[in-house]
Amino acid sequence: MSAPGPAATPQPPVHVPVLLERVTELLAPACAAPGAVLVDATLGLAGHSTALLDAHPGLRLIGLDRDPDARAEAARRLEAAGHADRVTLVPAVFDELPDVLDRLGVDEVQAVLFDLGVSSLQLDRPDRGFSYSTDAPLDMRMNPEAGRTAADVVNTYPAKELARVLRVYGEERFASRIAAAIERERAREPFTSTARLADLVRASIPAATRRTGGHPAKRTFQALRIEVNDELGVLERALPAAIEALAVGGRIAVITFHSLEDRIVKQTLAEGATDHTPPEMPVPLPEHSPVLRLLTRGGEAASDAEVAANPRSASARVRAAERIRRAA
Numbered sequence: 001m002s003a004p005g006p007a008a009t010p011q012p013p014v015h016v017p018v019l020l021e022r023v024t025e026l027l028a029p030a031c032a033a034p035g036a037v038l039v040d041a042t043l044g045l046a047g048h049s050t051a052l053l054d055a056h057p058g059l060r061l062i063g064l065d066r067d068p069d070a071r072a073e074a075a076r077r078l079e080a081a082g083h084a085d086r087v088t089l090v091p092a093v094f095d096e097l098p099d100v101l102d103r104l105g106v107d108e109v110q111a112v113l114f115d116l117g118v119s120s121l122q123l124d125r126p127d128r129g130f131s132y133s134t135d136a137p138l139d140m141r142m143n144p145e146a147g148r149t150a151a152d153v154v155n156t157y158p159a160k161e162l163a164r165v166l167r168v169y170g171e172e173r174f175a176s177r178i179a180a181a182i183e184r185e186r187a188r189e190p191f192t193s194t195a196r197l198a199d200l201v202r203a204s205i206p207a208a209t210r211r212t213g214g215h216p217a218k219r220t221f222q223a224l225r226i227e228v229n230d231e232l233g234v235l236e237r238a239l240p241a242a243i244e245a246l247a248v249g250g251r252i253a254v255i256t257f258h259s260l261e262d263r264i265v266k267q268t269l270a271e272g273a274t275d276h277t278p279p280e281m282p283v284p285l286p287e288h289s290p291v292l293r294l295l296t297r298g299g300e301a302a303s304d305a306e307v308a309a310n311p312r313s314a315s316a317r318v319r320a321a322e323r324i325r326r327a328a
Contacts, residue, residue: 050077
Protein backbone atom coordinates (compact mmCIF):
# COMPACT_ATOMS: atom_id res chain seq x y z
CA MET A 1 0.00 0.00 0.00
CA SER A 2 1.42 3.38 -0.93
CA ALA A 3 2.13 5.96 1.73
CA PRO A 4 -0.47 8.68 2.17
CA GLY A 5 0.33 11.86 0.32
CA PRO A 6 0.38 15.33 1.86
CA ALA A 7 -2.93 16.67 3.10
CA ALA A 8 -4.79 18.55 0.40
CA THR A 9 -4.92 22.31 0.82
CA PRO A 10 -8.52 23.43 1.42
CA GLN A 11 -9.86 25.08 -1.68
CA PRO A 12 -11.95 28.25 -1.51
CA PRO A 13 -15.59 27.81 -2.45
CA VAL A 14 -16.35 28.12 -6.14
CA HIS A 15 -18.11 31.40 -6.73
CA VAL A 16 -20.29 31.82 -9.81
CA PRO A 17 -21.62 35.40 -10.00
CA VAL A 18 -25.15 35.56 -11.38
CA LEU A 19 -25.91 37.54 -14.54
CA LEU A 20 -22.19 38.37 -14.79
CA GLU A 21 -22.07 39.04 -18.53
CA ARG A 22 -25.16 41.27 -18.51
CA VAL A 23 -24.08 43.23 -15.43
CA THR A 24 -20.61 43.91 -16.83
CA GLU A 25 -22.22 45.00 -20.11
CA LEU A 26 -24.65 47.36 -18.37
CA LEU A 27 -21.97 48.99 -16.22
CA ALA A 28 -19.15 49.03 -18.81
CA PRO A 29 -19.76 52.55 -20.24
CA ALA A 30 -19.65 54.08 -16.76
CA CYS A 31 -16.70 52.01 -15.56
CA ALA A 32 -14.67 52.94 -18.64
CA ALA A 33 -14.81 56.66 -17.81
CA PRO A 34 -11.45 58.23 -16.82
CA GLY A 35 -10.94 57.97 -13.06
CA ALA A 36 -14.11 55.94 -12.65
CA VAL A 37 -15.16 54.70 -9.21
CA LEU A 38 -17.36 51.63 -8.77
CA VAL A 39 -19.21 51.03 -5.52
CA ASP A 40 -20.01 47.37 -4.99
CA ALA A 41 -22.54 47.84 -2.21
CA THR A 42 -22.86 44.10 -1.55
CA LEU A 43 -19.31 42.90 -2.13
CA GLY A 44 -19.74 39.23 -1.19
CA LEU A 45 -16.96 37.26 -2.86
CA ALA A 46 -16.30 40.10 -5.34
CA GLY A 47 -17.12 38.12 -8.47
CA HIS A 48 -18.74 40.98 -10.37
CA SER A 49 -16.18 43.51 -9.12
CA THR A 50 -13.24 41.36 -10.15
CA ALA A 51 -14.62 41.04 -13.68
CA LEU A 52 -15.16 44.80 -13.93
CA LEU A 53 -11.66 45.56 -12.61
CA ASP A 54 -10.25 43.04 -15.11
CA ALA A 55 -12.06 44.80 -17.95
CA HIS A 56 -11.28 48.40 -16.92
CA PRO A 57 -7.66 49.02 -15.88
CA GLY A 58 -8.41 52.56 -14.67
CA LEU A 59 -11.33 51.58 -12.45
CA ARG A 60 -11.23 52.00 -8.68
CA LEU A 61 -13.43 49.86 -6.40
CA ILE A 62 -15.07 50.73 -3.10
CA GLY A 63 -16.52 47.51 -1.70
CA LEU A 64 -19.02 47.41 1.17
CA ASP A 65 -19.95 44.34 3.18
CA ARG A 66 -21.06 43.86 6.77
CA ASP A 67 -19.79 40.27 6.82
CA PRO A 68 -16.13 40.04 7.98
CA ASP A 69 -15.72 36.56 6.45
CA ALA A 70 -16.89 37.85 3.07
CA ARG A 71 -14.57 40.88 3.21
CA ALA A 72 -11.58 38.72 4.07
CA GLU A 73 -12.24 36.25 1.25
CA ALA A 74 -12.99 39.07 -1.22
CA ALA A 75 -9.72 40.78 -0.29
CA ARG A 76 -7.81 37.54 -0.90
CA ARG A 77 -9.44 37.04 -4.30
CA LEU A 78 -8.92 40.66 -5.39
CA GLU A 79 -5.26 40.51 -4.39
CA ALA A 80 -4.81 37.22 -6.25
CA ALA A 81 -6.29 38.91 -9.33
CA GLY A 82 -3.74 41.73 -9.04
CA HIS A 83 -6.20 44.46 -8.07
CA ALA A 84 -5.31 45.16 -4.43
CA ASP A 85 -3.92 48.62 -5.19
CA ARG A 86 -7.24 49.75 -6.72
CA VAL A 87 -9.51 48.48 -3.97
CA THR A 88 -10.90 49.95 -0.74
CA LEU A 89 -12.98 47.53 1.35
CA VAL A 90 -15.23 48.95 4.07
CA PRO A 91 -17.10 47.17 6.88
CA ALA A 92 -20.52 48.71 6.33
CA VAL A 93 -24.15 48.03 5.52
CA PHE A 94 -25.04 49.52 2.17
CA ASP A 95 -27.42 52.15 3.54
CA GLU A 96 -24.29 53.68 5.11
CA LEU A 97 -23.05 54.57 1.60
CA PRO A 98 -23.24 58.39 2.03
CA ASP A 99 -21.16 58.23 5.23
CA VAL A 100 -18.64 55.89 3.62
CA LEU A 101 -18.14 58.17 0.62
CA ASP A 102 -17.89 61.21 2.88
CA ARG A 103 -15.18 59.56 5.00
CA LEU A 104 -13.26 58.60 1.85
CA GLY A 105 -13.58 62.11 0.39
CA VAL A 106 -15.46 60.86 -2.69
CA ASP A 107 -18.00 63.37 -4.03
CA GLU A 108 -19.53 61.21 -6.74
CA VAL A 109 -19.11 57.79 -8.32
CA GLN A 110 -19.58 56.41 -11.81
CA ALA A 111 -21.19 53.05 -11.03
CA VAL A 112 -23.04 51.32 -8.21
CA LEU A 113 -23.84 47.60 -8.04
CA PHE A 114 -26.21 45.84 -5.65
CA ASP A 115 -26.27 42.03 -5.68
CA LEU A 116 -28.92 41.38 -3.05
CA GLY A 117 -29.75 38.32 -0.99
CA VAL A 118 -27.40 35.79 0.59
CA SER A 119 -23.85 35.46 -0.67
CA SER A 120 -22.41 32.13 -1.77
CA LEU A 121 -20.08 32.20 1.22
CA GLN A 122 -22.99 32.53 3.65
CA LEU A 123 -25.01 29.78 1.97
CA ASP A 124 -22.06 27.42 1.80
CA ARG A 125 -21.09 27.86 5.46
CA PRO A 126 -23.63 25.75 7.39
CA ASP A 127 -22.60 27.26 10.73
CA ARG A 128 -24.04 30.62 9.65
CA GLY A 129 -27.57 29.18 9.80
CA PHE A 130 -28.88 30.51 6.47
CA SER A 131 -29.65 27.10 4.99
CA TYR A 132 -32.41 24.66 5.85
CA SER A 133 -30.58 21.79 4.14
CA THR A 134 -28.12 21.12 7.01
CA ASP A 135 -28.45 21.39 10.77
CA ALA A 136 -26.80 24.47 12.26
CA PRO A 137 -27.31 27.16 14.90
CA LEU A 138 -30.34 29.30 14.09
CA ASP A 139 -28.43 32.53 13.40
CA MET A 140 -28.81 34.15 9.92
CA ARG A 141 -26.96 37.39 10.79
CA MET A 142 -25.00 38.80 7.87
CA ASN A 143 -22.79 40.47 10.46
CA PRO A 144 -22.17 37.70 13.01
CA GLU A 145 -21.27 40.27 15.65
CA ALA A 146 -24.38 42.43 15.45
CA GLY A 147 -27.98 42.37 16.56
CA ARG A 148 -30.55 39.68 17.09
CA THR A 149 -30.40 36.19 15.64
CA ALA A 150 -33.11 34.18 13.94
CA ALA A 151 -33.40 32.21 17.19
CA ASP A 152 -34.20 35.47 19.01
CA VAL A 153 -36.99 36.19 16.53
CA VAL A 154 -38.42 32.67 16.63
CA ASN A 155 -38.30 32.39 20.42
CA THR A 156 -39.42 35.88 21.48
CA TYR A 157 -41.80 37.38 18.90
CA PRO A 158 -45.51 37.10 19.78
CA ALA A 159 -47.26 34.63 17.48
CA LYS A 160 -49.18 37.43 15.75
CA GLU A 161 -46.00 39.37 14.96
CA LEU A 162 -44.19 36.23 13.89
CA ALA A 163 -47.06 35.40 11.51
CA ARG A 164 -46.82 38.92 10.05
CA VAL A 165 -43.09 38.47 9.38
CA LEU A 166 -43.66 35.13 7.65
CA ARG A 167 -46.62 36.42 5.64
CA VAL A 168 -45.08 39.74 4.51
CA TYR A 169 -41.41 38.82 4.08
CA GLY A 170 -41.84 35.19 3.09
CA GLU A 171 -45.19 35.50 1.28
CA GLU A 172 -46.09 32.36 3.24
CA ARG A 173 -49.74 31.29 2.88
CA PHE A 174 -49.61 29.23 6.07
CA ALA A 175 -47.94 31.90 8.21
CA SER A 176 -50.48 31.79 11.03
CA ARG A 177 -50.38 28.01 11.19
CA ILE A 178 -46.56 27.96 11.33
CA ALA A 179 -46.43 30.76 13.93
CA ALA A 180 -48.91 28.92 16.15
CA ALA A 181 -46.85 25.73 15.92
CA ILE A 182 -43.67 27.64 16.77
CA GLU A 183 -45.35 29.25 19.79
CA ARG A 184 -46.52 25.86 21.02
CA GLU A 185 -43.18 24.12 20.53
CA ARG A 186 -40.94 26.89 21.89
CA ALA A 187 -42.85 26.74 25.19
CA ARG A 188 -41.66 23.16 25.49
CA GLU A 189 -38.08 23.94 24.40
CA PRO A 190 -36.59 27.07 22.73
CA PHE A 191 -35.51 26.73 19.10
CA THR A 192 -31.75 26.69 18.60
CA SER A 193 -31.22 24.75 15.35
CA THR A 194 -32.18 25.12 11.70
CA ALA A 195 -33.16 21.44 11.41
CA ARG A 196 -35.76 21.55 14.17
CA LEU A 197 -37.35 24.67 12.71
CA ALA A 198 -37.33 23.25 9.16
CA ASP A 199 -38.96 20.04 10.40
CA LEU A 200 -41.67 21.97 12.22
CA VAL A 201 -42.42 24.10 9.14
CA ARG A 202 -42.66 20.97 7.00
CA ALA A 203 -45.09 19.38 9.47
CA SER A 204 -47.20 22.58 9.61
CA ILE A 205 -47.84 22.76 5.87
CA PRO A 206 -50.49 20.52 4.26
CA ALA A 207 -49.07 17.46 2.51
CA ALA A 208 -50.52 18.45 -0.89
CA THR A 209 -48.73 21.81 -0.73
CA ARG A 210 -45.45 20.23 0.36
CA ARG A 211 -45.25 18.28 -2.90
CA THR A 212 -44.68 21.39 -5.04
CA GLY A 213 -42.73 24.64 -4.87
CA GLY A 214 -39.42 23.47 -3.45
CA HIS A 215 -38.53 22.97 0.20
CA PRO A 216 -41.45 23.81 2.52
CA ALA A 217 -39.17 25.89 4.81
CA LYS A 218 -37.82 28.10 2.02
CA ARG A 219 -40.27 30.97 2.57
CA THR A 220 -39.97 30.87 6.36
CA PHE A 221 -36.17 31.01 6.23
CA GLN A 222 -36.31 33.88 3.72
CA ALA A 223 -38.66 35.82 5.98
CA LEU A 224 -36.52 35.32 9.08
CA ARG A 225 -33.36 36.33 7.21
CA ILE A 226 -35.00 39.54 5.97
CA GLU A 227 -36.26 40.37 9.47
CA VAL A 228 -32.95 39.63 11.19
CA ASN A 229 -30.96 41.81 8.77
CA ASP A 230 -33.63 44.49 8.06
CA GLU A 231 -32.95 43.82 4.39
CA LEU A 232 -35.92 45.67 2.90
CA GLY A 233 -35.54 48.70 5.17
CA VAL A 234 -31.85 48.92 4.31
CA LEU A 235 -32.67 48.68 0.58
CA GLU A 236 -35.33 51.39 0.76
CA ARG A 237 -32.80 53.73 2.37
CA ALA A 238 -29.83 52.74 0.22
CA LEU A 239 -31.24 53.04 -3.31
CA PRO A 240 -32.02 56.80 -3.23
CA ALA A 241 -28.62 57.44 -1.62
CA ALA A 242 -26.87 55.43 -4.33
CA ILE A 243 -28.68 57.31 -7.10
CA GLU A 244 -27.80 60.62 -5.46
CA ALA A 245 -24.12 59.60 -5.39
CA LEU A 246 -24.01 58.90 -9.14
CA ALA A 247 -22.31 61.36 -11.45
CA VAL A 248 -24.16 62.37 -14.60
CA GLY A 249 -23.56 59.47 -16.97
CA GLY A 250 -23.11 57.13 -14.03
CA ARG A 251 -25.00 53.83 -13.89
CA ILE A 252 -26.66 51.69 -11.24
CA ALA A 253 -27.44 47.97 -11.55
CA VAL A 254 -29.41 45.96 -9.00
CA ILE A 255 -29.75 42.17 -8.90
CA THR A 256 -32.71 40.89 -6.89
CA PHE A 257 -33.82 37.38 -5.95
CA HIS A 258 -37.44 37.75 -4.86
CA SER A 259 -40.45 39.91 -5.65
CA LEU A 260 -40.24 42.03 -2.49
CA GLU A 261 -36.78 43.32 -3.39
CA ASP A 262 -37.64 43.67 -7.06
CA ARG A 263 -40.75 45.73 -6.30
CA ILE A 264 -38.70 48.26 -4.29
CA VAL A 265 -36.07 48.51 -7.04
CA LYS A 266 -38.67 48.83 -9.79
CA GLN A 267 -40.54 51.61 -8.00
CA THR A 268 -37.39 53.55 -7.07
CA LEU A 269 -35.90 53.48 -10.56
CA ALA A 270 -39.26 54.26 -12.17
CA GLU A 271 -39.68 57.26 -9.87
CA GLY A 272 -36.29 58.60 -10.96
CA ALA A 273 -37.17 58.07 -14.64
CA THR A 274 -40.49 59.96 -14.41
CA ASP A 275 -41.17 63.57 -15.38
CA HIS A 276 -42.68 65.30 -12.34
CA THR A 277 -43.87 68.47 -14.03
CA PRO A 278 -47.17 69.49 -12.35
CA PRO A 279 -50.09 68.41 -14.57
CA GLU A 280 -51.42 71.96 -14.82
CA MET A 281 -48.25 73.19 -16.56
CA PRO A 282 -48.56 73.43 -20.38
CA VAL A 283 -45.00 72.21 -21.08
CA PRO A 284 -42.52 70.00 -19.23
CA LEU A 285 -40.27 71.94 -16.87
CA PRO A 286 -36.54 71.12 -16.99
CA GLU A 287 -36.22 71.08 -13.20
CA HIS A 288 -38.93 68.40 -13.03
CA SER A 289 -37.56 66.23 -15.85
CA PRO A 290 -36.33 62.67 -15.15
CA VAL A 291 -32.97 62.19 -13.44
CA LEU A 292 -32.65 58.59 -14.66
CA ARG A 293 -32.91 56.72 -17.96
CA LEU A 294 -33.91 53.07 -17.61
CA LEU A 295 -31.49 50.66 -19.27
CA THR A 296 -33.49 47.44 -18.90
CA ARG A 297 -36.99 46.47 -19.94
CA GLY A 298 -38.40 45.23 -16.67
CA GLY A 299 -36.35 42.83 -14.61
CA GLU A 300 -34.10 40.84 -16.94
CA ALA A 301 -33.70 37.17 -16.04
CA ALA A 302 -30.80 34.78 -16.50
CA SER A 303 -30.71 32.71 -19.68
CA ASP A 304 -31.73 29.07 -19.70
CA ALA A 305 -28.08 28.14 -20.19
CA GLU A 306 -27.00 30.13 -17.13
CA VAL A 307 -29.75 28.64 -14.96
CA ALA A 308 -28.71 25.15 -16.06
CA ALA A 309 -25.08 25.89 -15.16
CA ASN A 310 -25.86 27.81 -11.95
CA PRO A 311 -29.27 26.98 -10.43
CA ARG A 312 -28.95 29.85 -7.93
CA SER A 313 -29.50 32.26 -10.82
CA ALA A 314 -33.03 30.95 -11.51
CA SER A 315 -34.79 33.63 -9.48
CA ALA A 316 -32.34 36.46 -10.25
CA ARG A 317 -33.49 39.64 -11.99
CA VAL A 318 -31.42 42.69 -12.91
CA ARG A 319 -32.63 46.26 -13.37
CA ALA A 320 -30.38 49.16 -14.33
CA ALA A 321 -30.52 52.89 -14.99
CA GLU A 322 -28.26 55.77 -16.02
CA ARG A 323 -28.11 59.18 -14.36
CA ILE A 324 -28.94 61.79 -17.01
CA ARG A 325 -28.99 65.00 -14.99
CA ARG A 326 -28.38 66.43 -11.56
CA ALA A 327 -31.41 66.97 -9.36
CA ALA A 328 -32.52 70.58 -9.17
